[in-house]
Amino acid sequence: MRLQQPVFPDTVHFGRNSFDLLPTRLSPLREGGNALIFLLDPFFSGKPLHQRIPVEKNDLLLLPDISHEPSTAQVDQLVALVRESNLQVGAVVGIGGGSIMDLAKSLAIMLNNPGSAADYQGWDLVRYPAVYKIGIPTLCGTGAEVTRTAVLNGPRRKLGINSDHTPFDELILDPELTLGAPAEQRFYTGMDCFIHCVESLGGKKQTEQSTFYSTQALSLCREVFYEPKRMDACTQEKLILASYAGGMGIMNSQVGVVHAMSYGLGYVLGIRHGLANCLVMDKMDEYYPAATEEFRELLSCNGVTLPSGVCRDLDKDTLNLLTDVSLGMRPLWENALGDDWEERMPREKLRAMFSSI
Numbered sequence: 001m002r003l004q005q006p007v008f009p010d011t012v013h014f015g016r017n018s019f020d021l022l023p024t025r026l027s028p029l030r031e032g033g034n035a036l037i038f039l040l041d042p043f044f045s046g047k048p049l050h051q052r053i054p055v056e057k058n059d060l061l062l063l064p065d066i067s068h069e070p071s072t073a074q075v076d077q078l079v080a081l082v083r084e085s086n087l088q089v090g091a092v093v094g095i096g097g098g099s100i101m102d103l104a105k106s107l108a109i110m111l112n113n114p115g116s117a118a119d120y121q122g123w124d125l126v127r128y129p130a131v132y133k134i135g136i137p138t139l140c141g142t143g144a145e146v147t148r149t150a151v152l153n154g155p156r157r158k159l160g161i162n163s164d165h166t167p168f169d170e171l172i173l174d175p176e177l178t179l180g181a182p183a184e185q186r187f188y189t190g191m192d193c194f195i196h197c198v199e200s201l202g203g204k205k206q207t208e209q210s211t212f213y214s215t216q217a218l219s220l221c222r223e224v225f226y227e228p229k230r231m232d233a234c235t236q237e238k239l240i241l242a243s244y245a246g247g248m249g250i251m252n253s254q255v256g257v258v259h260a261m262s263y264g265l266g267y268v269l270g271i272r273h274g275l276a277n278c279l280v281m282d283k284m285d286e287y288y289p290a291a292t293e294e295f296r297e298l299l300s301c302n303g304v305t306l307p308s309g310v311c312r313d314l315d316k317d318t319l320n321l322l323t324d325v326s327l328g329m330r331p332l333w334e335n336a337l338g339d340d341w342e343e344r345m346p347r348e349k350l351r352a353m354f355s356s357i
């Protein structure tokens with residue numbers, strides 16, 4: 001059991017055009033000839049944001065492939081690439097959605113720790129502090145900018161590097177950067193936040209702090225997604241704060257049934273986190289009845305139709321693998337169902353729940 005308070009980013013810059021602070025914030029990190037590593041979401045390749053990144057001579061600006069969710073192998077490749085360049089790294093800066101946030105956190109950790117990123121998937125396995133890291137989200141909802149986990153697909157399962165060395169040291173939360181997100185992507189990633197709140201508030205591990213943050217985040221999600229036509233910097237300010245508060249909420253508690261199942265869908269079927277969560281949330285009448293109703297209202301309000309029959313024709317082995325991966329998420333089940341979760345969620349029941357998706 002962890003007795004101390006979770007570690008949070010020390011410095012948070014919030015507001016429109018706060019991205020402009022970046023050159024000033026980076027300058028002390030360059031002292032002593034340090035180079036900086038920028039990981040930019042490839043969506044922005046060649047776009048104005050790309051040109052605004054203050055890259056200098058020795059820096060590396062990388063555009064990692066995020067057509068699949070990040071993996072431990074991908075992190076190992078990034079580490080090898082940076083090591084080959086023989087740079088003395090002053091900071092890692094991640095600019096993008098949750099995938100880039102997790103890659104940046106993992107890279108910063110692995111530059112100072114031996115072995116493969118897969119060795120650190122789990123809880124409190126990281127030995128040495130990471131390189132200084134700055135997170136600049138361009139999508140809102142995952143909370144990856146604030147949490148103490150960096151979620152990766154590994155050789156055996158999808159699992160985060162959960163540690164006190166994982167959170168960013170510094171954040172720049174600039175709503176202007178999130179404005180171009182397509183409506184459907186914005187919805188799926190935004191619903192990740194909604195679901196974080198539902199699972200945190202509906203779980204056994206909630207605390208005064210998590211209740212506070214999750215309640216605030218939930219109310220901001222409602223303001224944003226019940227009025228979907230309005231997508232401007234003001235709404236995005238609310239959403240970026242919701243994501244941050246939702247992340248703080250789960251940092252002080254835990255997620256639940258939806259995430260335990262969606263990790264399986266992500267790992268086994270390669271379904272992206274936001275969509276995977278939504279597919280599961282739509283089937284949660286037994287566990288989160290009021291929130292499931294509300295979620296369906298939000299789907300309709302935002303004109304989103306979920307794909308159906310995703311798991312209908314899966315063979316027995318695949319369904320078993322989904323079930324195994326999901327049941328491996330012990331802390332999530334404990335939070336959702338209590339210490340006797342194994343009796344309350346027998347394999348057959350979970351397999352049938354997957355089949356219904």
Ligand code: NAD
Pocket residue numbers: 041042043066069070096097098099100102138139140142143144145147148149150151177178179180181182185188189192272273274
């Ligand atoms: P994402 O980062 O995977 O990006 C989805 C798509 O949106 C990509 O094609 C990306 O290029 C594009 N994109 C990003 N910003 C954009 C913008 N402003 N405009 C247009 N397109 C943009 O999506 P996500 O939902 O933010 O992140 C999902 C990932 O986050 C998953 O890998 C999941 O496991 C992880 N996650 C991590 C945590 C954590 O606490 N560490 C929590 C939840 C989810």
Ligand code: ZN
Pocket residue numbers: 142192196259273277
């Ligand atoms: Zn999530």
